[in-house]
Amino acid sequence: MAHALIASPFLDGHLLLKPGARAGARISADHYEGLRQATTDGESLPAWAVQTAADMWGLNLGGRPAQGAVLVREPSPYGYCxxxxxxxxxxxxxxxxxxxxxxxxxxxxxxxxxxxxxxxxxxxxxxxxxxxxxxxxxxxxxxxxxxxxxxxxxxxxxxxxxxxxxxxxxxxxxxxxxxxxxxxxxxxxxxxxxxxxx
Ligand code: SF4
Incomplete structure (x- = not known):
């Protein structure tokens, strides 16, 4: 299934984005790491991410496993964006x-x-x-x-x-x-x- 969201490092911070949408949300480093962990540990999407997706883009991702719902981009030592x-x-x-x-x-x-x-x-x-x-x-x-x-x-x-x-x-x-x-x-x-x- 295609990912609904992208979480990614961006410059000196982190973003949560929806493919195809102009608006995105800045997220904390802790939230980024939490999403990363949730995708590798097979956990559900954290409540704050479900709420952000609903508020920002009208998405209903409640109960979805983090893996599949969000694609987490790995940090790069090169830092291009x-x-x-x-x-x-x-x-x-x-x-x-x-x-x-x-x-x-x-x-x-x-x-x-x-x-x-x-x-x-x-x-x-x-x-x-x-x-x-x-x-x-x-x-x-x-x-x-x-x-x-x-x-x-x-x-x-x-x-x-x-x-x-x-x-x-x-x-x-x-x-x-x-x-x-x-x-x-x-x-x-x-x-x-x-x-x-x-
Ligand atoms: S690539 Fe050049 S020829 Fe083709 S549409 Fe653009 S400006 Fe025109």
Whole structure:
């Protein structure tokens, strides 16, 4: 089952987050450690966490085991918290202002993508932006998105929006909600849009 919450170190403190939600809660180091312990010891979610989830996001997690309900991110000696990843430089638009030049349709192979995401997780990355090119065109986009989401990252996808009609993409975003979808708007009219994106 997908986790409902993420508990994570963040800078000099700790956060409790809900995937897909903008708002998060600062929690004490003791509460973070308590959640960590509860997940490893097979205990229920502590009452304060149940209450916070209800107050903050309207979730009912009462009686749920901590393991499964909350994904606890391990502390990292590197202490990174944000990263941005150009997963593939290819794009189906040809914007006149694009800084990517020829936009070669290329990115890492699947095994290197997994390795990169593992490195980012171990480095402490909590917020990850996946961009391109057009990221949703990458052949491994959905697998990489899911892998990062399961690793407890809050994902921002920067997209030109051209593939957001696809049912498989919409299902992915519904099942594993992103922190943000940032959609570029390239024209106020069909004509200005086509002129700019070519
Ligand atoms: S949508 Fe973005 S990546 Fe694609 S051509 Fe336009 S500016 Fe470049």
């Amino acid at each position: 944000r990263a941005s990843w150009e997963i593939n430089l290819g794009c189906n638009f040809g914007c006149k202002h694009c800084y990517l030049g020829e936009r070669p349709f290329s990115g890492l192979g699947w095994e290197d993508k997994v390795r990169l995401l593992d490195i980012m997780r171990e480095a402490g990355v909590l917020w990850l932006q996946i961009t391109g090119g057009e990221p949703t065109m990458d052949p491994h986009f959905q697998g990489a998105y899911w892998y990062a989401w399961q690793a407890g990252m809050m994902l921002t996808i920067s997209t030109n929006g051209s593939l957001l009609w696809r049912p498989d993409l919409l299902k992915l975003f519904r099942d594993c909600p992103p922190y943000r979808l940032v959609v570029s708007m390239y024209g106020a009219s069909e004509e200005s849009f086509d002129t700019l994106t070519q």
